[in-house]
Amino acid sequence: MFDSLSDRLGGVFDKLRGRGALTEADVRAAMREVRIALLEADVALPVVREFVDKATEKAVGSDVLRSITPGQMVVKIVSDTLTETLGADTSELIIDVTPPAVIMMVGLQGSGKTTTTAKLAKRLKERERKKVLMASLDVNRPAAQEQLAVLGTQVDVATLPIVAGQSPVEIARRAMQAAKLQGFDVLMLDTAGRLHVDQALMDEMKAVADVANPAEILLVVDSLTGQDAVNVASSFTQQVPLTGVVLTRMDGDARGGAALSMRAVTGQPIKFAGTGEKLDAIEPFHPARVAQRILGMGDVVSLVERAAESIQQEDADKLAKRMAQGKFDLNDLRAQLAQMQRMGGLGMLAGMIPGLKKAQGQMAAAGVNDKTLVHLDALIGSMTPKERERPEILNAKRKIRVAKGAGLQVQDVNRLLKMHKDMETAMKKLKKMGGLKGLAKMFT
Numbered sequence: 001m002f003d004s005l006s007d008r009l010g011g012v013f014d015k016l017r018g019r020g021a022l023t024e025a026d027v028r029a030a031m032r033e034v035r036i037a038l039l040e041a042d043v044a045l046p047v048v049r050e051f052v053d054k055a056t057e058k059a060v061g062s063d064v065l066r067s068i069t070p071g072q073m074v075v076k077i078v079s080d081t082l083t084e085t086l087g088a089d090t091s092e093l094i095i096d097v098t099p100p101a102v103i104m105m106v107g108l109q110g111s112g113k114t115t116t117t118a119k120l121a122k123r124l125k126e127r128e129r130k131k132v133l134m135a136s137l138d139v140n141r142p143a144a145q146e147q148l149a150v151l152g153t154q155v156d157v158a159t160l161p162i163v164a165g166q167s168p169v170e171i172a173r174r175a176m177q178a179a180k181l182q183g184f185d186v187l188m189l190d191t192a193g194r195l196h197v198d199q200a201l202m203d204e205m206k207a208v209a210d211v212a213n214p215a216e217i218l219l220v221v222d223s224l225t226g227q228d229a230v231n232v233a234s235s236f237t238q239q240v241p242l243t244g245v246v247l248t249r250m251d252g253d254a255r256g257g258a259a260l261s262m263r264a265v266t267g268q269p270i271k272f273a274g275t276g277e278k279l280d281a282i283e284p285f286h287p288a289r290v291a292q293r294i295l296g297m298g299d300v301v302s303l304v305e306r307a308a309e310s311i312q313q314e315d316a317d318k319l320a321k322r323m324a325q326g327k328f329d330l331n332d333l334r335a336q337l338a339q340m341q342r343m344g345g346l347g348m349l350a351g352m353i354p355g356l357k358k359a360q361g362q363m364a365a366a367g368v369n370d371k372t373l374v375h376l377d378a379l380i381g382s383m384t385p386k387e388r389e390r391p392e393i394l395n396a397k398r399k400i401r402v403a404k405g406a407g408l409q410v411q412d413v414n415r416l417l418k419m420h421k422d423m424e425t426a427m428k429k430l431k432k433m434g435g436l437k438g439l440a441k442m443f444t
């Protein structure tokens, strides 16, 4: 079960705590667990393979952020890959066409097709204020057309009057005509199901699609049927141009495996999830939420996101502390430059770190812009550690070497040193005035 995926990963990675980057062997060990967990969750084998390959490629060699464990890092990568596989966002119905927008519902018998037709009609009527007409094209199953009529009465949506003896294509034509004449915005066609996929069914779907020119062809699949659902989806995908999937009985499927397979097999978004027998038990499908449910560990994902943020804050705090003590060498300057770039350049800087607002002013005065940040970093990078700590030892000869190393001029080195000097002086003044509190007073 998915619930144990976190435990599995935790076990594999507990002993790896503290390592810098994820090695291939570590990742492969974790992915073995991911693979088993996905198979247990009823995800189709080819989908599992592709998924594991993708996640492995992303994970090998990626850095483990400070303050989280490698296991947590892998969970985040797996979660990102899940969201990617499931699609990033919720997908809307395409009804923004010349009316009537035809929504054709296809799927096997018992998948929940008729119920879903009524649920969607109700939603469109209530949320989008659309005038909806429903028509059942199921002439095989006795009472199928009556079933839709009963549901229509329950959700207060019009259904096409039943005429005995008509073929599905004839009913579709009549429905189109009625929808046009009576000014319906949306026409929902509930097509016939079968117990199994067969060619007669597919031919019927194609003939109806030719007549009705649907804006949406939604495949309705029962999420509880696992591998069967995958086979059904791939047969339909080959024969009719699906535009989306509705997964029913998600209320009974704690594993979510069908969702992952469906998206991969059809290449189309899962647009809705059925969550019960009641006629309002349908929800837009949220890929990220399902990914979290599959992993059963949304908390870890947000933990990793927070860790990434707090590392930047830690660096900022460290720098601010040194500055408050009046210490400020070229290493500090460099850290500050890196910080600025990470935060989105000079413009984003003000207010992020106490004291940096002042530094920003100094830099702007010295003609520093986002592009020169890169130059400054290169210059400091070509200095020796000693030169960075004590810039005053940089004589003419050393300056030439540094400039050459960075592919720049001696005057660029001088500009850097002048800027550093100004900032250092500012820091010292700041210390005399009582550190950060003094600075705060100055600016308030």
Ligand code: GDP
Pocket: 107, 108, 109, 110, 111, 112, 113, 114, 115, 116, 193, 247, 248, 249, 250, 251, 252, 273, 274, 275, 276, 277, 281
């Ligand atoms: P069709 O043959 O594909 O048209 O299937 P129906 O719409 O007649 O549905 C078959 C049964 O599944 C009915 O009893 C529905 O109430 C039930 N059903 C449909 N969707 C869902 C769902 O999302 N959750 C649950 N629990 N039951 C559903």
